[in-house]
Amino acid sequence: MSTPTSGPLPVVAVVGRPNVGKSTLVNRFLGRRAAVVQDTPGVTRDRIAYEALWNGKNFTVVDTGGWEPKAAGMAASIARQAEYAMKTADVIVLVVDAQVGVTETDLAAARVLRRSEQPVILVANKVDDERSEAGAAELWSLGLGEPHPVSALHGRSAGDLLDLVLDAMPEAPRESLEVGGPRRVALVGRPNVGKSSLINRLSKQERSVVDSVAGTTVDPVDSIVRLDGEDWKFVDTAGLRKRVGTASGTEYYASLRTEAAIEAAEVAVVLLAADEVISEQDQRIITQVIEAGRALVIAINKWDTLDEDRHAQLEKEISRDLARIQWAHRVNISALKGRGVHKLADHLRSALESWEFRVPTAELNGYVRQLVQETPPPARGGRAPKIKYVTQADVRPPRFVVFSTGFLEAGYRRFLERKLREKWGFEGTPIEVSVKVRESKARDLKKG
Structure with missing residues (x-):
C-alpha cells in the first residue's frame, strides 16, 4: 500500500548523455514500459515525469533528453540542463555507460553536478554480470563518489539502486507548495503576445525587457506585484513557440524552465493576442496548464486594437476554439494602455478559490x-x-x-x-x- 501524500512528490531526475540507458532505467524504476526506448540517440527529447512507487514511498521520476556530446556548444548545453536538474529535482541520478567508459561529455556533466546542493547518485549502467564490474571502477574519476553498477535492461541491482534513491530523498519535497506568502502566478503564452509588457504594467516599472522581436525573454523572471491591495508573485516566462521535443538550443531550455514555472505556480494566466487567431500552440500551452493541474485564467491582450464588429466576431471564435475550457475565467485587457488589467485580481482569486474548494x-x-x-x-x-x-x-x-x-x-x-x-x-x-x-x-x- 502506498503512503498517503500531500502536495508535490519528491522528484528524481535521471540525466546523462544520449543512449546510455536513461529511459530503460526509468522503466525499471516504474516496473513497466512507459518511457520510449530505442537504440538510437536522442529518442527522448521532452522532460517527461512519471509517478513511481518503491517500498511504500511515492515519488516522481523525470526522464530527460540526452546531453548532446558535440564539441560545439557542448559545455553550455550540459551546464543548462544540469543546472535545471539541480534546481528542480530532489535527487539527481547521473547515468554513464560502463561499457564505453568515461567520455568528455560525462566529465563535463560531472563538473557541473559536483556543485549541486542536491544528492547525486552515479550509476554505471550496462553492467550485466560480475565480469563487467571492473569497468565501472573507472567512474570513480568523475569525482561523484561510488559508482553503482546496474543493468537497467536486465534489472541487475535495480532494487539496490532504488533503495539508495529513497535514502537520498528529503522527508518532504524541496519544491513544495508554500503556505502563506504571495500567491504564485505563471504568465505564459506564445512569443510577442505581450507578457513582458503586462508584467511591466503590473509592476509599474521596466521589470522585463520588451522588444518587438519574439523570444526576448528566455529565463522566467519573478516579480512581486501589488494588485488590488494584495501582493502576487508573477513569473514572466519565455514565449513557447514549439513543442519542447522540437525546440533546440536556448529555446529547448527556455521551454523546460517555462514548464517548471507552471508546475511551481498555483494559477496560470495564459495570454492570447486579440489580433491573431488562436493557434495550435496556444491550445498546447492551455493543455500544459491543465495537465499540470493549475488554476487557469485566459487573458486576451491587445483588445483595444480592434473595432466593435471585430469584437463580436472574436467572441464567437473564442467560444468555438476554447469550447473545451468554458469553465476558465476570461478577461479582455490592454497591457500597453492598462485597460482591464485591474480586473485580473478578481479572476485570479476566484480561480484559486475553486482550485481549493472541497465539497462536503x-x-x-x-x-x-x-x-x-x-x-x-x-x-x-x-x-x-x-x-x-x-x-x-x-x-x-x-x-x-x-x-x-x-x-x-x-x-x-x-x-x-x-x-x-x-x-x-x-x-x-x-x-x-x-x-x-x-x-x-x-x-x-x-x-x-
Missing part, C-alpha cells in the same frame, strides 16, 4: 445519487455498472473518485464532470474524475 462528502453523494437515478450509466457487456460511493480525494485541483461495480465510459465521466461544475461551479480550475471498480462480492467474501 454527504452533500456530494446525495447529489450524485439523485443524478444517477435520473441518468444511470450506460450498460457495458450487457450489465450496467452501479455507482456505490463518491468522494473528493483532493484539492488543488479538485479530484473526485467514483467507486463503481464496473467500468464507466469516458462519456459518462465527462457527464459527471459537467454536472459537478453545474452544481458547484469550479470556475477557473480543472477537475479530475476517476473511477475505482469495486471488487466482486465473491472476492470480498473470500477475503473475509
Whole structure:
C-alpha cells in the first residue's frame, strides 16, 4: 500500500548523455514500459515525469533528453540542463555507460553536478554480470563518489539502486507548495503576445525587457506585484513557440524552465493576442496548464486594437476554439494602455478559490445519487455498472473518485464532470474524475 501524500512528490531526475540507458532505467524504476526506448540517440527529447512507487514511498521520476556530446556548444548545453536538474529535482541520478567508459561529455556533466546542493547518485549502467564490474571502477574519476553498477535492461541491482534513491530523498519535497506568502502566478503564452509588457504594467516599472522581436525573454523572471491591495508573485516566462521535443538550443531550455514555472505556480494566466487567431500552440500551452493541474485564467491582450464588429466576431471564435475550457475565467485587457488589467485580481482569486474548494462528502453523494437515478450509466457487456460511493480525494485541483461495480465510459465521466461544475461551479480550475471498480462480492467474501 502506498503512503498517503500531500502536495508535490519528491522528484528524481535521471540525466546523462544520449543512449546510455536513461529511459530503460526509468522503466525499471516504474516496473513497466512507459518511457520510449530505442537504440538510437536522442529518442527522448521532452522532460517527461512519471509517478513511481518503491517500498511504500511515492515519488516522481523525470526522464530527460540526452546531453548532446558535440564539441560545439557542448559545455553550455550540459551546464543548462544540469543546472535545471539541480534546481528542480530532489535527487539527481547521473547515468554513464560502463561499457564505453568515461567520455568528455560525462566529465563535463560531472563538473557541473559536483556543485549541486542536491544528492547525486552515479550509476554505471550496462553492467550485466560480475565480469563487467571492473569497468565501472573507472567512474570513480568523475569525482561523484561510488559508482553503482546496474543493468537497467536486465534489472541487475535495480532494487539496490532504488533503495539508495529513497535514502537520498528529503522527508518532504524541496519544491513544495508554500503556505502563506504571495500567491504564485505563471504568465505564459506564445512569443510577442505581450507578457513582458503586462508584467511591466503590473509592476509599474521596466521589470522585463520588451522588444518587438519574439523570444526576448528566455529565463522566467519573478516579480512581486501589488494588485488590488494584495501582493502576487508573477513569473514572466519565455514565449513557447514549439513543442519542447522540437525546440533546440536556448529555446529547448527556455521551454523546460517555462514548464517548471507552471508546475511551481498555483494559477496560470495564459495570454492570447486579440489580433491573431488562436493557434495550435496556444491550445498546447492551455493543455500544459491543465495537465499540470493549475488554476487557469485566459487573458486576451491587445483588445483595444480592434473595432466593435471585430469584437463580436472574436467572441464567437473564442467560444468555438476554447469550447473545451468554458469553465476558465476570461478577461479582455490592454497591457500597453492598462485597460482591464485591474480586473485580473478578481479572476485570479476566484480561480484559486475553486482550485481549493472541497465539497462536503454527504452533500456530494446525495447529489450524485439523485443524478444517477435520473441518468444511470450506460450498460457495458450487457450489465450496467452501479455507482456505490463518491468522494473528493483532493484539492488543488479538485479530484473526485467514483467507486463503481464496473467500468464507466469516458462519456459518462465527462457527464459527471459537467454536472459537478453545474452544481458547484469550479470556475477557473480543472477537475479530475476517476473511477475505482469495486471488487466482486465473491472476492470480498473470500477475503473475509
